[in-house]
Amino acid sequence: MTLSVNVRHRQGEFTVDAAFESRGRLTALFGQSGSGKSTLVNIIAGLIRPDEGRVEVDDRVLSDSKAGRFVPTHQRRIGYVFQDARLFPHLSVAQNLAFGRWFTPTADRYVDQRSVVDLLGIGNLLDRRPAMLSGGEKSRVAIGRALLASPKLMLMDEPFASLDEARKAEIFPYIERLRDELNIPIVYVSHSVAEVARLATDVVVLASGRVQSSGPAPAVLSQANVLPEADRAEAGALVELELVEADDGYGLSLLHSSGGEWRLPHVDAPPGAKLRARVRARDVMLATERPAGISALNVLAGTVAEITEAGPAEVVVSIASGHDLIPARITRRSLQTLGLTPGAPAFALVKSITLTEATRAPANGG
Amino acid sequence: MEWLALSADEWNAVRLSIKVSTWATIVSLPLGIGIAWLLARRDFWGKSVLNGIVHLPLILPPVVTGYLLLLTFGRRGPVGSFLEDYFGIVFSFRWTGAALACGVMAFPLMVRAIRLSIEMIDRKLEAAAGTLGANPAWTFATITLPLMLPGIIAGMILAFAKAMGEFGATITFVSNIPGETQTLPSAIYTFTQVPGGDLGALRLTLVSVAIAMLALVASEILARRVSRRLDLE
Secondary structure, three states, X not given: OOEEEEEEEEEOOEXXXXXXXXXXXXXXXXXXXXXXXXXXXXXXXXXXXXXXXXXXXXXEEEEEOOOOEEOOHHHOOEXXXXXXXXXXXXXXXXXXXXXXHHOOOHHHOOOOHHHHHHHHOOHHXXXXXXXXXXXXXXXXXXXXXXXXXXXOXXXXXXXXXXXXXXXXXXXXXXXXXXXXXXXXXXXXXXXXXXXXXXXOOEEEEEEOOEEEEEEEHHHHHOOHHHOXXXXXXXXXXEEEEEEEEOXXXXXXXXXXXXXXXXXEEOOOOOOOOEEEEEEEHHHEEXXXXXXXXXXXXXXXXXXXXXXXXXXXXXXXXXXXXXXXXXXXXEEHHHHHXXXXXXXXXXXXXXXXXXXXXXXXXXXXXX | OHHHOOOHHHHHHHHHHHHHHHHHHHHHHHHHHHHHHHHHHOOOOOHHHHHHHHHHHHHOOHHHHHHHHHHXXXXXXXXHHHHHHHHOOOOOOOHHHHHHHHHHHHHHHHHHHHHHHHHHOXXXXXXXXXXXXXOHHHHHHHHHHHHHHHHHHHHHHHHHXXXXXXXXXXXXXXXXXXXXXXXXXXXXXXXXXXXXXXXXXXXXXXXXXXXXXXXXXXXXXXXXXHHHHHOOO
16 A cells, blocks of 8 residues: 655645655654644545645546646545544444445445454443443444445544543553554654654654655654754664563563663563553663663663754664664763763663553554 | 313314424425534625624514515515426415525524534544545535434424414415415414404413423424533533
């Protein structure tokens, strides 16, 4: 799947001028509120007709101002999960789910109601009215409804913005299953680095209507300078891990990355599971020699790949370890003391405690 | 209790009133929905003129509305003669004319109620239906129309009640012919004009009150059922 967007659109004082292309399974449109994420998603859905430009999904041109082409929303076959769910209040959950199916030619249907209901765990809600559902249940029904129209692309505009952390944690596994088990590309709008780090295969960073950066999630999220000011402290590596041992006797799990051994807070997964952990650059210490007598459990050998400025007193030193690039945010003073230069050997130290729970890594391919 | 029994003529007036009001309500409904939708959703040249024309019967003296109907839909009126020559439809001095007069008088009330309910609908729901593959016509039929239902019911009840009570425009346009155009209000009026008509007037008044109460109760029940369905309570 290829999604290719190159549009300009003016809305009052605000102009969106964005171009990106993504082949990812889950492309996150990331930016602060007012960065133009929702406008862009509405343009892809055909709810907004852009002043200028092209939108293409696979080789199907959905909108092209030069050719005067504009496919109306109902012919785009793009599923849209709205921020506010937008379930139809006069229909039951079952009728809401069936709504899009109605308009999908039999030959184009690739999911059936039962498998979607199972996937999202909404079997016990079918007879209810939307008003009787909790926020998390509404979100899941909205996802199911979009899915049952057998879309060629799914758009999710901060579908869980109104949910608390516990509810979000309940829903993320379903999004991961969607991403990995059904072959539908997803465009996911979010303003949370944690969400993007957990779900995205690809990231497009937006700021004031323009694309700051786009590419695979690990590469984009390691560049602090493309993230919004408030999120820079959240920048870091996304390390791909394989579970070796779920419990090492101390309540920690042993995992392997291409660069070495990791110990993380307990991960509930079978050995061999592919996982992903976010390592924030500010949580990484550097050493020039393998340290002894230290509490940090994760010590990864590598070489300095890159040194970038990050403010008056700070730099970000990226350590290449295996296939991973682990950025460390350290003081300029430390950089000088250690005498780090590109190519020099170095050790990255990460306290296990700073690592949030490892989450399921996106399946390869797609 | 003998005095409560309606005479044949009185029964005729009651039946006629119900027939006239029912037809007036049902025939004007599609037009009412269409115009309410135009006024609520579309911007076009002459919108305020259309809005004004729709509301005119509410503001004009009913006799004036009736006289205007007589001028246009009467046998020699431009629309009336055309309809008679080409379709054989005659309004003047027929019960159909009474229905037309009642429909016109009730129309603004119906349009207002329906228009309000359209304006209350969250248009985002219609956008959602579009993303699920419903074209605008299907979206209207499956989302907009059902969500308008409370307004449509309210509009119909209001229109029916107004039609039941319509007097001035009807009597001006189609006169007061027993069995053809003498509706309940006209019959009551007639009774009050003749000596010894008090009992008849009282009987018909009681019938009017009963019908009005029934309509109110029915509208309450319907509205409650619909709003329970929509979970708006």
